[in-house]
Amino acid sequence: MMKETKLFQLVSRENKHEDSIVLVNGPHGPIKIGQGYCTIIAGPCAVESWEDYLEVALFLKQSGAHILRGGLFKPRTSPYSFRGLGKEGLEIMAEARRITGMPVISEIMDLRDLDSLYQQVDILQVGSRNMQNYVLLEQLGKIDKPIFLKRGLSATIEEWLLAAEYIVSGGNSQVILCERGIRTFENATRNTLDISAIAALKGMTHLPVIIDPSHATGIARLVAPMALAAVAAGADGLIIEVHNDPPRALCDGPQSLTPKAFEELAGAIEAIRPYAHNYGTPR
Ligand code: PEP
Ligand code: MN
Numbered sequence: 001m002m003k004e005t006k007l008f009q010l011v012s013r014e015n016k017h018e019d020s021i022v023l024v025n026g027p028h029g030p031i032k033i034g035q036g037y038c039t040i041i042a043g044p045c046a047v048e049s050w051e052d053y054l055e056v057a058l059f060l061k062q063s064g065a066h067i068l069r070g071g072l073f074k075p076r077t078s079p080y081s082f083r084g085l086g087k088e089g090l091e092i093m094a095e096a097r098r099i100t101g102m103p104v105i106s107e108i109m110d111l112r113d114l115d116s117l118y119q120q121v122d123i124l125q126v127g128s129r130n131m132q133n134y135v136l137l138e139q140l141g142k143i144d145k146p147i148f149l150k151r152g153l154s155a156t157i158e159e160w161l162l163a164a165e166y167i168v169s170g171g172n173s174q175v176i177l178c179e180r181g182i183r184t185f186e187n188a189t190r191n192t193l194d195i196s197a198i199a200a201l202k203g204m205t206h207l208p209v210i211i212d213p214s215h216a217t218g219i220a221r222l223v224a225p226m227a228l229a230a231v232a233a234g235a236d237g238l239i240i241e242v243h244n245d246p247p248r249a250l251c252d253g254p255q256s257l258t259p260k261a262f263e264e265l266a267g268a269i270e271a272i273r274p275y276a277h278n279y280g281t282p283r
Contacts, residue, residue: 006012006211007158007161007165008158008161008162008164008165008205009165010165010168010173011161011165011168011175011205011207012161012204012205012206013202013203013204013205013206014099014204015121015206017206018206019034019035019036019164019206019279020034020173020206020207020208020218021033021034021035021037021208022034022146022174022175022176022208022236023174024067024101024103024122024123024146024147025100025103025122026067026097026103027094027097027101027102027103028101031066031067031103033146033208033210033236033237034176034207034208034236035208035236036234036238036276036278036279037235037236037237038231038238038269038273038276039066039067039210039236039237039238040065040066040067040072040237040238040240040266040269041065041066041067041069041105041210041237041238041239041240041243042060042068042069042239042241042242042262043057043060043065043068043069043070044056044068044069044070044147044238044241044243044244044249044251044256045055045074045241045243045249045251045252046072046074046084046089046150046250046251046252047070047071047072047084047085047089047092047106047215048082048085048249048250048251049181049230050092050095052243052244052245053070053092053093053096054092054095054096054099055244056242056243056244056259057099057100058098058099058100058103059244059259060100060102060242060262061100061101061102063259063262063263063266064263064266064267064269064270065102065242065266066102066103067102067103067104067105067122067123068093068096068097068100068102068103068240069091069104069105069106069159069239070089070096070104071106071107071108072084072086072087072089072093072094072106072117073086073089073109073110073113074107074221074251074252075107075109075127075129075130076251082200082249082250082251086214087113087116090117090120092121092191093106093114093121094227096257097120097122103122104120104122104271105120105121105123105124105125105148105239105264106121106122106124106125107124107126107127108124108126108136108140108205109127109130109197111139112209113267114139114143114258118145118275121145121175122143122145123145123146123147123148124140124143124145124146124147124152124162125147125148125150125178126140126147126148127150128150128151128152128153128163128180128215130161131149131151131152131155131159131160132152132155132159132163134163134166134242136155136168137163137167137170140167140170140172141166141167141169141170141171141172142170143172144172144174145172145174146174146175146176146190147167147172147174147175147176148176148178148210148239149163149164149167149175149176150178150180151177151179151180151182151194151197151211153182153183153191154183155182156202156216156233156250157197157200157204159280160177161201161204161205164177164205164207168274171270176207176208176209176210177201177202177205177207177208177209177210177212178210178211178212178239179193179197179198179209179212179216181193181194181209181210181215181216181217182194183222189213189218189219189222190215190216190217190218190219190255191216191217191218191228192216193211193216193217194279195211195226195229195230197209198230198233199233199236200232202234202279208236208237209235209236210237210238210239211226211227211235211237211238211239212236212238212239212240213226213227213230213238214239214241214252214255214256214257215241215252215255217252217255218254218255219255220246220254220255220257220258220261223241223257223265224257224261224264224265224268225226227240227265227269228268228269228272231272231273231276232246232272232275232276233276233277234276234277234278234279238269240257240262240265241255241257242256242258242259242262243256243257244258246258251275272277
């Protein structure tokens with residue numbers, strides 16, 4: 001029996017002082033996440049159709065995004081909501097990856113989909129609802145693909161780092177943490193964005209930290225200010241929902257930016273980057 005003191009070890013800053021860099025193997029070679037590279041991941045909540053996804057992907061490519069997002073297997077609160085195109089959507093995503101040359105990220109909910117997602121997706125996302133699915137985490141520790149670990153809806157930072165430890169201790173050190181807002185008493189926003197998690201995590205772990213202002217707020221108008229705050233606070237990047245026609249989105253339309261709003265935000269991010277807080281590691 002191990003004593004319950006040093007809870008997380010491999011992901012701890014004490015164990016490794018230098019910031020970790022996660023290498024994403026995109027179609028045009030590796031992309032780095034970490035050490036303040038400020039990686040922008042963007043795309044719709046879900047892959048909905050060939051036309052919409054390819055259109056928004058091509059737009060995002062020329063407006064400053066580095067990685068494309070798109071849900072295929074969606075965890076929805078209601079079983080009657082749109083739950084993603086599944087394997088059919090994977091073909092659309094693979095085509096967007098091919099024509100844009102951008103790496104892609106999508107959520108894995110079920111280990112039965114691991115083989116097909118592993119073949120076509122560059123980063124596997126573990127959603128908030130699965131942060132404590134330890135069977136899933138253990139299996140993802142055995143593969144050689146970056147894992148994007150979202151914070152659980154009401155997980156403490158320690159619980160979240162312990163979830164990361166499951167993956168890293170299994171042998172996969174390529175873990176990216178994503179703060180996406182936590183449940184609080186506040187209901188003017190969908191969740192409460194824990195900006196302080198960025199600075200707290202920088203002291204506790206060497207893993208990269210990405211902020212998701214879309215799920216954190218649930219309101220498109222709040223996405224740009226929170227994204228800029230996150231960059232200023234020293235986040236290693238952002239994941240932002242963008243839909244070519246948000247009112248028509250099958251999932252998370254109210255929090256999705258229009259392509260034009262995304263383009264403006266990308267410009268503002270570039271302007272603010274020189275002022276981003278530096279935690280003393282190479283940038
Ligand atoms: C998502 O990013 O597609 C998602 C479902 O987010 P979360 O797991 O943070 O709710
Ligand atoms: Mn969403």
